[in-house]
Amino acid sequence: MNKRLCALIGVLCFMLSCARDITPVTIAKTPLPKNFTATDVKVITHNSDDVACMLFAHNFAQGNVVYYEIIPAFDIKEIAVTFKGKTIPVAKQSWGFRGFFAIAPDEKPGVYIFSVTIGTKKVEIPVEVTKTKFLISTIPMDLGKFSKKEYLESPQVQEFIKVCAEKKQKAFSTQFGNLIRGRAYHPRDVHEVNSQFWSQRIYILRDSTTGKTQKVTRIHRGIDLNGDTGDPVYAMLDGIVVLAEMLFYEGNMIIIHHGNGIFTYYMHLDKLLVASGDKVVAGQLIGTVGSTGMSTGPHLHVSLLVDGVQANPMSIVPLPIR
Ligand SMILES: [Zn+2]
Structure with missing residues (x-):
């Protein structure tokens, strides 16, 4: 293929790849539907001469995501953040740092440390994790062909x-x-x-050759x-x-x-x-x-x-x- 043809194909491919970006995008009218009521947020704050930290969660409980903001009192390019000793990703913003971590649904309730290392200083913030009552469904669900062992x-x-x-x-x-x-x-x-x-659900699994029915318990993720x-x-x-x-x-x-x-x-x-x-x-x-x-x-x-x-x-x- 000659160079000019390659260039033309290149331009056409570029135009096609750009075409998606100019498709009109429909956005939801509001971030929250009118009947969504779980809008309250709990906050844990820490303020010292070096840093201001804020942790936000709907509940500091099993299965919840936590959003944190860290505003150092001085200009610094990098910080390190951990929860329960595990390093958490950090995103640098114009006003400071922010990120997310999640409290696992099966986390043991108790007090865990959220730590921030800024230069030579380390801040430790205790987070009390509470229990969430997850539902347990006892009614077995028939999933049509997905309940047939020989099909699966x-x-x-x-x-x-x-x-x-x-x-x-x-x-x-x-x-x-x-x-x-x-x-x-x-x-x-x-x-x-x-x-x-995280509700616990029961599915039916049928074996048509033996005529036996099995019940399978699964967690809804x-x-x-x-x-x-x-x-x-x-x-x-x-x-x-x-x-x-x-x-x-x-x-x-x-x-x-x-x-x-x-x-x-x-x-x-x-x-x-x-x-x-x-x-x-x-x-x-x-x-x-x-x-x-x-x-x-x-x-x-x-x-x-x-x-x-x-x-x-x-x-x-x-x-x-x-
Ligand atoms: Zn589902």
């Missing part, structure tokens, strides 16, 4: 499950620095919970929000789409990386309105509610992963992120 164990299904797992693994191993510029949006325009975060097929689904935070396609259990799924290991993901969608690689802003319309994959009716399943820890996605919605 068929070679084609097993191969597809393997391919899907690899795709998710690739999406969750992407690396970006902080992409969050402001507060979180609710992923729907109404707040109606069908199934709570997200929240199910009510909706009809075609209802809007919004990105909760600014970020980059790292997966947008049909998977086996999840159905049409979108995974957004918000930087520093913070992911939100959306399952069982009817339509996918974004593609992998797209930049999205908080509140942007990304898809529509559906019932694809392992689902018994139209709803949105949304999950939040913070640096490898699963947290209630609703716990990030009221936080005063700036």
Whole structure:
């Protein structure tokens, strides 16, 4: 191919890649639906001559995400932050530093240390983690073909499950620095919970060859929000789409990386309105509610992963992120 043709193809590819950016973007009218009431935020503060620290959480309890701001009294380029001894990603802002960590749903209630190292100084802030009462459902759920052992164990299904797992693994191993510029949006325009975060649920598994029925207990690693097929689904935070396609259990799924290991993901969608690689802003319309994959009716399943820890996605919605 001659050089001029290569250049022309290059320009065309560039124009096509830019085309996505000029597509009109629909944003949710408000960050919070009218009926979303869990808007109160608890604060832990620390003030000394060297630094001001603030920790915000809907509750300093199991399964909650914590947002922190650190404002040093002097100009400093880098700080180190830990919770329970584990290093937490930090994002530098014009006014100081900020970041997030999550309290694991199975964290033992007790007092843990949030520490900030600024130069030679170290600040230790105790955080009292309380218990969250997660629901235990005792009614076994029949999931249609997903409750049939021979269907799940068929070679084609097993191969597809393997391919899907690899795709998710690739999406969750992407690396970006902080992409969050402001507060979180609710992923729907109404707040109606069908199934709570971290609830324990029982599924039926049938073996038609032996006629035996098994009960399988699973933890719900997200929240199910009510909706009809075609209802809007919004990105909760600014970020980059790292997966947008049909998977086996999840159905049409979108995974957004918000930087520093913070992911939100959306399952069982009817339509996918974004593609992998797209930049999205908080509140942007990304898809529509559906019932694809392992689902018994139209709803949105949304999950939040913070640096490898699963947290209630609703716990990030009221936080005063700036
Ligand atoms: Zn769900």
